[in-house]
Amino acid sequence: MNMKKICKGIAVTVGVPLLAFLLLSLLCQANGKELFRSPIDFRAFVKNTVVTSCLAWAISFNLMTGRFDFSLGAVSILSVIIGGNLAIKMGLGPVELVLFSAVVGGVLSLISGIVYIIFNLSPIIVTLGITLIYESLTYSINKAKGVNIIGLSVYSKITDPAFAFTVCGIILVVLVILFNYTKFGYNARALAHGQAVSVHSGIHEKKNAIGCFLLSGIVVSFAGCMNLAFDGKINSTLGLGTMSVIFSAFLPIFLGDFIGRYSERNIGILMGSIVTSLLSLTYSKFYLQLSTQEIINAVALLLFLVYISNEKKILSWLNRSRKAS
Amino acid sequence: MKKLVSVFLLLAMMLTAIVAPAVADVQKPNVKLGVAVYNLTDAEVMAFRAYYEDYLAPEFGVTLIYSEAIEDHEQEISFIENCAAQGAKGIISFVSYGNVDTAKKCKDYGMYYIIAATAISDEEFAALAPNEYFLGTMGPNAIEGEQAAAQAMAEFFKGQGYTRFFVAAGDDLAFDMFANRRLGCAKVVGGDNVTGYPELAEGVEFANYYRGFSIDASVKSQALSDAEVILATFGGVENWAAPIEMAGMTGKVHLGTIASFGDMYYTAFNAEPAQIEFLAGKYSSVIGPAFAAIYNAATGYVELARGPQNEAFRINQGYWFATSKDEFNEMYNLANNVGGVYAYAAEDLKQVCGVFNSEATYEDFMALANAWDYESCKARAED
Numbered sequence A: 001m002n003m004k005k006i007c008k009g010i011a012v013t014v015g016v017p018l019l020a021f022l023l024l025s026l027l028c029q030a031n032g033k034e035l036f037r038s039p040i041d042f043r044a045f046v047k048n049t050v051v052t053s054c055l056a057w058a059i060s061f062n063l064m065t066g067r068f069d070f071s072l073g074a075v076s077i078l079s080v081i082i083g084g085n086l087a088i089k090m091g092l093g094p095v096e097l098v099l100f101s102a103v104v105g106g107v108l109s110l111i112s113g114i115v116y117i118i119f120n121l122s123p124i125i126v127t128l129g130i131t132l133i134y135e136s137l138t139y140s141i142n143k144a145k146g147v148n149i150i151g152l153s154v155y156s157k158i159t160d161p162a163f164a165f166t167v168c169g170i171i172l173v174v175l176v177i178l179f180n181y182t183k184f185g186y187n188a189r190a191l192a193h194g195q196a197v198s199v200h201s202g203i204h205e206k207k208n209a210i211g212c213f214l215l216s217g218i219v220v221s222f223a224g225c226m227n228l229a230f231d232g233k234i235n236s237t238l239g240l241g242t243m244s245v246i247f248s249a250f251l252p253i254f255l256g257d258f259i260g261r262y263s264e265r266n267i268g269i270l271m272g273s274i275v276t277s278l279l280s281l282t283y284s285k286f287y288l289q290l291s292t293q294e295i296i297n298a299v300a301l302l303l304f305l306v307y308i309s310n311e312k313k314i315l316s317w318l319n320r321s322r323k324a325s
Numbered sequence B: 001m002k003k004l005v006s007v008f009l010l011l012a013m014m015l016t017a018i019v020a021p022a023v024a025d026v027q028k029p030n031v032k033l034g035v036a037v038y039n040l041t042d043a044e045v046m047a048f049r050a051y052y053e054d055y056l057a058p059e060f061g062v063t064l065i066y067s068e069a070i071e072d073h074e075q076e077i078s079f080i081e082n083c084a085a086q087g088a089k090g091i092i093s094f095v096s097y098g099n100v101d102t103a104k105k106c107k108d109y110g111m112y113y114i115i116a117a118t119a120i121s122d123e124e125f126a127a128l129a130p131n132e133y134f135l136g137t138m139g140p141n142a143i144e145g146e147q148a149a150a151q152a153m154a155e156f157f158k159g160q161g162y163t164r165f166f167v168a169a170g171d172d173l174a175f176d177m178f179a180n181r182r183l184g185c186a187k188v189v190g191g192d193n194v195t196g197y198p199e200l201a202e203g204v205e206f207a208n209y210y211r212g213f214s215i216d217a218s219v220k221s222q223a224l225s226d227a228e229v230i231l232a233t234f235g236g237v238e239n240w241a242a243p244i245e246m247a248g249m250t251g252k253v254h255l256g257t258i259a260s261f262g263d264m265y266y267t268a269f270n271a272e273p274a275q276i277e278f279l280a281g282k283y284s285s286v287i288g289p290a291f292a293a294i295y296n297a298a299t300g301y302v303e304l305a306r307g308p309q310n311e312a313f314r315i316n317q318g319y320w321f322a323t324s325k326d327e328f329n330e331m332y333n334l335a336n337n338v339g340g341v342y343a344y345a346a347e348d349l350k351q352v353c354g355v356f357n358s359e360a361t362y363e364d365f366m367a368l369a370n371a372w373d374y375e376s377c378k379a380r381a382e383d
Helices: A002-028 A039-062 A072-089 A096-121 A121-144 A154-157 A162-180 A185-191 A194-198 A205-231 A250-260 A265-284 A290-309 A312-322 B002-019 B043-060 B071-084 B100-109 B122-128 B143-158 B174-187 B218-227 B236-246 B263-270 B284-298 B325-335 B346-350 B360-370 B374-382
Strands: B031-037 B062-069 B091-095 B112-115 B134-139 B164-170 B191-192 B197-200 B204-213 B229-230 B254-260 B278-282 B311-315 B320-322
Touching: A002 A250, A002 A265, A039 A072, A039 A154, A039 A162, A039 A205, A039 A250, A039 A265, A039 B112, A039 B218, A072 A096, A072 A121, A072 A205, A096 A121, A096 A154, A096 A205, A121 B346, A154 A162, A162 A185, A162 A205, A162 A265, A185 A194, A185 B122, A194 A205, A205 B236, A250 A290, A265 A290, A265 B218, A290 A312, A312 B134, B002 B197, B031 B043, B031 B071, B031 B284, B031 B346, B043 B062, B043 B254, B043 B284, B043 B346, B062 B071, B071 B091, B071 B100, B091 B284, B100 B112, B100 B122, B100 B134, B112 B284, B134 B284, B143 B174, B143 B204, B143 B229, B143 B254, B143 B278, B164 B174, B164 B218, B164 B236, B174 B191, B174 B197, B174 B204, B191 B204, B197 B229, B204 B218, B218 B236, B229 B236, B236 B254, B263 B278, B263 B325, B278 B325, B284 B346, B284 B360, B311 B360, B320 B325
Parallel strands: B031 B062, B031 B091, B091 B112, B112 B134, B134 B311, B164 B204, B164 B229, B229 B254, B254 B278
Antiparallel strands: B191 B197, B278 B320
């Protein structure tokens, strides 16, 4: 890899969130506001970044090979309801809560993967069915009370920016190694670029799918832990109510894909999550209503997808314009 | 000795006859009732359900058919049809998507209909009233119930000299209940164009109204930076206690809310320092009279559930206000059957039910239903 390419990679990877930060800071300043005014702002930014990153990573493992896992929202909630209540009842601390939730999350997603493999149905159908089952379980466990840590200040450690970023950093390092320097990662990327060819060349697609499901459950459980620690409770949810959370991760996934071309996909997703968290923080400075936020996010996503889909045309048009001028 | 035992037994029988409740020990008819709810996981709905299913249903020999979470009128109608197919005699509704049409559907199936724990507009009530299968509504009404609770909450904090307020307003465009709570807050602190109080009230420096049930972490952090008081028109502890504590703002940012006397609020009021300072709360057994009304209608005593002119009733049941730990704990005990007595005990309700008390009247029922306030409930429990 030549130096120019490395420099360009770093510039794009760091440049996108940096540019977002500068633009949004200017917007705030122009209106007499500060983007980061207090430590509380920073804590909210960290929470949103970590939650969105974990969700986006978890979705992306299966999405890159064409599987959309609708059950991740339910896994995120159920894993922390089980893991959290276990840790609370055993009088354990935040680290144990995170570990228990990760184990439960891994097992739950592993079950989704096994069901998908055994029944050989479309992933959408399988994961929708699994979502309904897991949501029902959130209602059946602990008398439908979910998990509640209000008054148990020991668990607020999870939202401590240092703790949250450490766990997030460990996840990122593991993902970068796993997807770039192991057989599992090579296979996953090969399958992403052409399933039929990969399978014919000897890659075991089902084994890889199981691995992706398992990994997604472990990663998404940390999003649940962060939500629990920040909100103080996680309620049981029914009627496919857990699915909406998945859609908040779309913008960082697509941004991550774009940035990933210049560096690494998982790092790109983290950078995409930073951008969306900066956007959320900016919305809050203006107390924008949720409906307005969603419209802006949807328009931003649409514009970005239009750009990605027509990138070559747009770039060649820009080149032509530059030459002409 | 035998004589002594006989006298003792005789005395015991006489004493039992004297202190026994006036409620007759009768054969309870099998009655099926449908209960339509908007959510199965909401803390208030769960508390209501426990009171109905675990306590009243066995006492009255009633089988309850609970809905799934009803999110629109079609689902509501589908549930009504399902209940009719299962032989239900009445519907207690906690949802409000199209009451006139729903009540008409109930009439078609010969089922009675009552709206519990919420109030409806004058226009809607007028449209419902001619339907003889519609019994009435119970719950906090717009002005004396919802607005008054929100006003009391805002005044409580403003009276202490706080000047910066953030109002978590709920979905005030979709539900009258939240619109009225927002209006109640706006009347005291001002700064709200939507409700017609655009100017900040005297002595108020900041007021922001945020609409929606889902409040992002960033908005919460901004509110905690800008405001001294969070006026949460719903789920105060659920949404704000942890962020306030985590931000190290306990004691600096004050919390008041309209919610219910649940376990989470017990923890919050009893924390050191307290995580909440004002609660306008419902209690689970406040829906007891609605159960008695529909039970009467379903068992052939509809005259005990509709007025002398066969009119539907409209009962305003307000909130209990707790402004300190001690006040809260007293109310919590009565609200949650801690002392072995509910605010509306089964025995209280049986007194107004024709099946159990042949002398019950509509006036008795109205008097009981209107005695919802804390002092009345406390007096009843102590009797």
